[in-house]
Amino acid sequence: MTKARIIDGKGFALDLRTRIAAQVAALKESHxxxxxxxxxxxxxxPASQVYxxxxxxxxxxxxxxxxxxxxxxxxxxATLVALVERxxxxxxxxxxxxxxxxxxxxxxxxxxxxxxxAKDVDGFHVENAGRLALGLPGLVPxxxxxxxxxxxxxxxxxRGLRALVLGRSGIVGKPMASLLLAADCTVTxxxxxxxxxxxxxxxxxxxxxxxxxxxxxxxDWIKPGATVIDVxxxxxxxxxxxxxxxxxxxxxxxxxxxxxxxxxxxxxxxxMTIACLLLNTLTATRRxxxxxxxxxxxA
Ligand SMILES: NC(=O)C1=CN([C@@H]2O[C@H](COP(=O)(O)OP(=O)(O)OC[C@H]3O[C@@H](n4cnc5c(N)ncnc54)[C@H](OP(=O)(O)O)[C@@H]3O)[C@@H](O)[C@H]2O)C=CC1
Ligand SMILES: Nc1nc(=O)c2c([nH]1)NC[C@@H]1CN(c3ccc(C(=O)N[C@@H](CCC(=O)O)C(=O)O)cc3)C=[N+]21
Numbered sequence: 001m002t003k004a005r006i007i008d009g010k011g012f013a014l015d016l017r018t019r020i021a022a023q024v025a026a027l028k029e030s031h032x033x034x035x036x037x038x039x040x041x042x043x044x045x046p047a048s049q050v051y052x053x054x055x056x057x058x059x060x061x062x063x064x065x066x067x068x069x070x071x072x073x074x075x076x077x078a079t080l081v082a083l084v085e086r087x088x089x090x091x092x093x094x095x096x097x098x099x100x101x102x103x104x105x106x107x108x109x110x111x112x113x114x115x116x117x118a119k120d121v122d123g124f125h126v127e128n129a130g131r132l133a134l135g136l137p138g139l140v141p142x143x144x145x146x147x148x149x150x151x152x153x154x155x156x157x158x159r160g161l162r163a164l165v166l167g168r169s170g171i172v173g174k175p176m177a178s179l180l181l182a183a184d185c186t187v188t189x190x191x192x193x194x195x196x197x198x199x200x201x202x203x204x205x206x207x208x209x210x211x212x213x214x215x216x217x218x219x220d221w222i223k224p225g226a227t228v229i230d231v232x233x234x235x236x237x238x239x240x241x242x243x244x245x246x247x248x249x250x251x252x253x254x255x256x257x258x259x260x261x262x263x264x265x266x267x268x269x270x271x272m273t274i275a276c277l278l279l280n281t282l283t284a285t286r287r288x289x290x291x292x293x294x295x296x297x298x299a
Pocket of ligand 1: 096143166168169172191192193211212232233270273
């Protein structure tokens with residue numbers, strides 16, 4: 001029997017995208033500016049292709065321009081860097097996303113460092129990462145930004161709550177910890193060297209799992225009534241032969257018995273990532289054009 005409230009990330013994301021679309025339309029009307037997002041996909045990893053397609057559709061649906069660049073997985077680093085430099089100079093491009101992971105011959109740090117920080121809608125550039133760590137304005141990584149929106153909507157006041165972030169990647173775990181700290185949570189970051197992970201998790205009022213291990217977080221690791229945000233996207237074998245299904249990093253059925261609220265996979269954090277990518281593209285476009293956000297804007 002499920003006890004926890006199921007957090008509707010998909011519904012929240014749809015709503016957010018509707019508000020973004022209205023602001024894009026207003027921006028075109030008032031300033032004649034149309035936000036443009038360039039997505040660069042290297043190779044033909046099927047999962048990445050699905051994300052890129054979904055992002056492209058969502059971009060167009062929000063009234064923004066979408067530019068897709070597909071490169072073969074044999075491409076050399078210099079060619080990819082040259083493409084990013086061209087996108088940096090292109091005035092129609094307000095946001096640049098280079099889909100990760102990249103093939104072995106390419107150093108992701110070099111490519112990310114090439115992106116103009118003002119167009120870095122993933123928030124992965126050291127300048128944006130440093131700004132977030134110092135509490136300065138910048139572009140915030142989409143997945144943690146989306147998690148914070150769901151948390152504020154679910155919990156309300158986060159001040160003083162104990163938060164546990166499981167995972168310390170530069171894409172999810174570290175920026176998530178910075179945002180929770182900025183919201184006055186007491187933050188612990190756990191990783192593969194953490195001792196007695198279950199006990200650390202059990203102390204948390206807010207548990208964010210971004211570990212990439214299918215259903216690793218068990219129901220008895222959860223503090224009763226806690227809010228659980230499951231970032232994990234893991235494809236595992238399904239019930240039927242040859243079929244796969246998506247699961248998170250949390251054992252949903254077990255956790256839902258104990259938690260106060262929990263995000264599902266799919267339909268939780270994933271759709272928020274895409275909505276926040278559009279939000280960051282809108283924010284980047286405004287800043288590049290020196291246009292202030294309206295008072296009622298989301299960000
Ligand atoms: N919903 C969305 O929009 C998105 C979902 N994701 C998903 O989120 C998950 C995490 O992604 P990402 O941050 O990129 O992953 P990474 O692989 O970069 O990082 C995983 C982190 O988990 C830690 N870890 C791994 N195994 C264990 C373990 N057994 N016990 C404790 N800690 C462990 C690692 O620790 P250490 O540092 O010590 O190695 C590392 O810090 C994945 O499932 C990914 O698919 C990612 C991005 C967006
Ligand atoms: N530079 C870069 N930026 C990223 O943000 C980035 C990336 N590289 N590489 C891959 C990861 C993963 N990621 C997801 C985005 C949306 C869903 C999503 O929409 N998921 C849906 C459905 C997914 C499905 O059904 O296949 C859901 O969870 O409900 C998932 C995962 C962004 N990533």
